Structures are given as structure tokens and as C-alpha cells.
Amino acid sequence: MQGTYDRSRWFELLKHGSIEEIRAELELVPKAFLLSLTDNSQSRHTCIFFAVQSENVTRGNKILEILLNEGADANYKDALLQTALFYSCRYGHNEQAQMLVEAGADPNQRDTYGQTALYYASREGQASTVKILLANRADPNIVDNLGQTALFYSSREGKLEATKMLVEYGASINHADKTRNTPLSWAKKSGNNELVEFLKSKGAVDRLGKNKKEPEGPQKKKDTKKKGEKKQQCVLMIVDEKGDKRPLSKDEMAEFERKYPDIAKYWKDTNAADELDNMDLEALEAKKPWDKLGKKLLNTLWRANQAWVFHEPVDPIKLNLPDYFEVIKHPMDFGTIKKKLNSNFYSNTDELLKDFELVFSNCKLYNPPESDVVTMCNQILALYQSQIHQLGLDALRYS
Structure with a gap:
């Protein structure tokens, strides 16, 4: 069957066909084959993905209902390890999200980024969808590949109602990501002052600091340089538009030092080098x-x-x-x-x-x-x- 059936016909019906035409195709062609058929795109989507992405939400709801009743797999994962639930939640299609969860879609399924459908609903500010997921046992404290929870995304985008919903259902308000930023840190960048004040009222703290222990006594500022140790030569490299590197010439180096004295001081002034040791490299990376x-x-x-x-x-x-x-x-x-x-x-x-x-x-x-x-x-x-x-x-x- 797979060798003779024109799969584009099925997906074209899902995009533009009538409900009656879709029903007729399900009667004409073995259901198990149609329901598990994937499109030709890199995403590898099945029929239910087309239903949740229909521009006509009412039509999409009806198609999804038919497909799920016929046995479509609500937990099928595409190339990004996302189920159709991710898409319905991103778009705020609440009826579809509820149908998928009731059909067995796992609200805590993680995609290739370690994120769940809750992240996508939160980032888009779909507060009512967030509530549906949380009411169906979605975990608000799952951590993605960046060390962030869904609360970081609603905070970053300034989505107040979604943030309130996450906090109400137990989202950790002072969880720190891999750069030691908290949801409050990201909320401040969003420019939504009401959101910032809400998080503060719930006890939110800003970016967590380092917990370094300073050595005590005479070894506190021990000089690690050995007597007679050679100083390392500074070689400044330039990267061209093709990504190739080469060292600066003497003239180019002199011009660089003239234009950028605040940088050049680190190899021209031995005392300034101490500043490098005290730099918070993780903070620089976070920028x-x-x-x-x-x-x-x-x-x-x-x-x-x-x-x-x-x-x-x-x-x-x-x-x-x-x-x-x-x-x-x-x-x-x-x-x-x-x-x-x-x-x-x-x-x-x-x-x-x-x-x-x-x-x-x-x-x-x-x-x-x-x-x-x-x-x-x-x-x-x-x-x-x-x-x-x-x-x-x-x-x-x-x-």
C-alpha cells in the first residue's frame, strides 16, 4: 500500500479538504496506514499535526476529534521529539490540547531541547492553555537544556497571567539556570514592571551570586608567580570573513592599541592584569x-x-x-x-x-x-x- 498510495493526496485533504472528504478517505484506505503516514518534510508529521495547525480552528478541532476517535497516536513524536500537543499549546488551541491529553498525550514529554508543551504555552502567554496542562499533571519544575523552567520563558516574554498560573501551581520561583539567573532576572529584561513586582511579592530574588570562600590568613593573596618566570607574549589574532585567523602585524597592533586602550591595558600594564582574575566570566557569557x-x-x-x-x-x-x-x-x-x-x-x-x-x-x-x-x-x-x-x-x- 505504501508503495502505491500518493501520500500527498492525504495531506492535501488534511490541509484543504472537507470533513466529508477526509471521512471518505478513511473509509477508502486502511485507517492504520493513513493514521501513521508521515509527510515528506524534515519534521515527519502525521495527520494530527495537520489538524492542530489548521488555520480554521473549528475545522481543526473537528478533524482532530475524528482522527483521535479512529485511533491516531496522540503520543507520536516528530523529528524534534515533539507531539501534536506542543503545537496546540503554542497556538493556544485549548480544545485541541484537552482532546490530546485525554487521548493519552504525555504533558511531560520532553523535546530535543529538554522542553515540554508547557514551555511553549508559557512563552506565548497562553495562560488558559497553561492551566489545562497544569491541571493535567504537567510538571512546572522540569528543567530544560539551559537549566531553565517554563517560568523563565513566561517571565522573559513578560507574560504576566501565564506567570501567575505557573506560580500558583508550584513553579520554583527562585530556581537558577546555568548562568545563575532566576526568573526575576529575565522578568526585568522584559520591561513588564507589573510582572517584576508580582515576582518580588512572591519572594523572588535576582541573579544568584557566587558562593566563593576566601582563603584566610597570610595565604589570602598568595602570589602564584614564580621568581624568574617568563611573561607570556600577547598575540592578538584577527578573524576574516571566511573564519580564518592570522596574527596582527606590528602596525595593526599599534593601531589597535591606539583605538582600544581599555583592552590594550591588560598586556601593557602589569597591574591591570589582576582585573582579569576577578572577572566573572559566566556573567560575561550570560551577556x-x-x-x-x-x-x-x-x-x-x-x-x-x-x-x-x-x-x-x-x-x-x-x-x-x-x-x-x-x-x-x-x-x-x-x-x-x-x-x-x-x-x-x-x-x-x-x-x-x-x-x-x-x-x-x-x-x-x-x-x-x-x-x-x-x-x-x-x-x-x-x-x-x-x-x-x-x-x-x-x-x-x-x-
Whole structure:
């Protein structure tokens, strides 16, 4: 059956067909086959995912009810280990969320980011959906890969009602993530003063400090430098647009020191070097969360089935594309992005994401819309767009 049935027919009916046409297809084709059929996208979605993503919510509710009654698996997990419950909760489709939970969908299923459906409802501020999940034994204190709970996401996005619901159901208000930030830390960044005051009224504290024990006595400030020890030479490296490194020349070094005396002091002034030992490196890392998230994004895209076409720069000679550089003025590929990430070339989220988007726009600019490579590009682009939202990178953009 799988070899002869045109699966696009089934998914087209789910997208645009009438309820009667969908019922007729379920009668015509073995139900077990249709209900377990996955689409051709990277996401590997079954029929119930199409139901919860229907633009017409009433229609989606009806289709989902039919599919679940026919035996569709409410706990089926897609390529990101997400069930249809994740999508219904993100969109705030309460009736669908309730149906899925009653059909056996696990409210505590974790996706590849360690997050549950509760995270997505909380981030979008779907307070009534949050309540449905919590009332159905969703755990508000599950910790994701960043060490954060759902409360961090509702706080970061300034979603007051969702935050109140989470706190009411026992969310740990002073849990600290891997950067020792608490929900209050993120709430302050949201600009929602009412939310900040609410968390404070519940006993919330700001970012947790280090618990360092200072040594006592004469060893407190023991100098660890040995007599006669050679000082390390400072070599400043520059990273070009291709991610390649080279040391600065003497003239370039002199120009750098002139322009950036606050940095140059660390190798010109021996006393200033002590400041480096007292720097809170984790606090500095917390100021650029996009760095680790960007590497996670790259790793996910790199492993996608169709991504091999973007792993290396386009070779016009090997591929017989003599006009490639006439059309594409700014080439980009995932391998170059990886080099630039590992070399700390990017200074903000925008620079990183613009390079990713340059890969996709170059592909679409040079290749015909109906070509295989553009089809592959669209699949990776869809995964990219989903990932930057789920990782929160879109919220860290300046523009």
C-alpha cells in the first residue's frame, strides 16, 4: 500500500479538504496506514499535526476529534521529539490540547531541547492553555537544556497571567539556570514592571551570586608567580570573513592599541592584569547567550538530511557553474559559519543569523525555483525558522 498510495493526496485533504472528504478517505484506505503516514518534510508529521495547525480552528478541532476517535497516536513524536500537543499549546488551541491529553498525550514529554508543551504555552502567554496542562499533571519544575523552567520563558516574554498560573501551581520561583539567573532576572529584561513586582511579592530574588570562600590568613593573596618566570607574549589574532585567523602585524597592533586602550591595558600594564582574575566570566557569557545557542542551531541544521549541500562553499569549477560569482557576490555556507563561530567572529545575534539567511537567499537567487536544490533549501529553511524561535534566538535580534 505504501508503495502505491500518493501520500500527498492525504495531506492535501488534511490541509484543504472537507470533513466529508477526509471521512471518505478513511473509509477508502486502511485507517492504520493513513493514521501513521508521515509527510515528506524534515519534521515527519502525521495527520494530527495537520489538524492542530489548521488555520480554521473549528475545522481543526473537528478533524482532530475524528482522527483521535479512529485511533491516531496522540503520543507520536516528530523529528524534534515533539507531539501534536506542543503545537496546540503554542497556538493556544485549548480544545485541541484537552482532546490530546485525554487521548493519552504525555504533558511531560520532553523535546530535543529538554522542553515540554508547557514551555511553549508559557512563552506565548497562553495562560488558559497553561492551566489545562497544569491541571493535567504537567510538571512546572522540569528543567530544560539551559537549566531553565517554563517560568523563565513566561517571565522573559513578560507574560504576566501565564506567570501567575505557573506560580500558583508550584513553579520554583527562585530556581537558577546555568548562568545563575532566576526568573526575576529575565522578568526585568522584559520591561513588564507589573510582572517584576508580582515576582518580588512572591519572594523572588535576582541573579544568584557566587558562593566563593576566601582563603584566610597570610595565604589570602598568595602570589602564584614564580621568581624568574617568563611573561607570556600577547598575540592578538584577527578573524576574516571566511573564519580564518592570522596574527596582527606590528602596525595593526599599534593601531589597535591606539583605538582600544581599555583592552590594550591588560598586556601593557602589569597591574591591570589582576582585573582579569576577578572577572566573572559566566556573567560575561550570560551577556551573549546567542553564542552557545548559535552553535546548537548550527549543529541541528548540519545534521539534517538535506543539509549536506550547504556544508562547504560552492565550487563553481567542480559543479560547472562559470557564472556563479557573477550572480552571487557574497557566498556563504555552513562550514564557513562554523569556522566563524568557533573563532568568535560574530559580535551579536544579527551577524550570525544574517549569515545563515545569506546561505538560503544565495541558493534561491542562483537556482531555479523548481530545482531539487531549492526544494532542499526550503526544507532546511523551514527547520531554521522553527529552531531560531524555539531557541529564542529571534528574540535576541536587534533588528
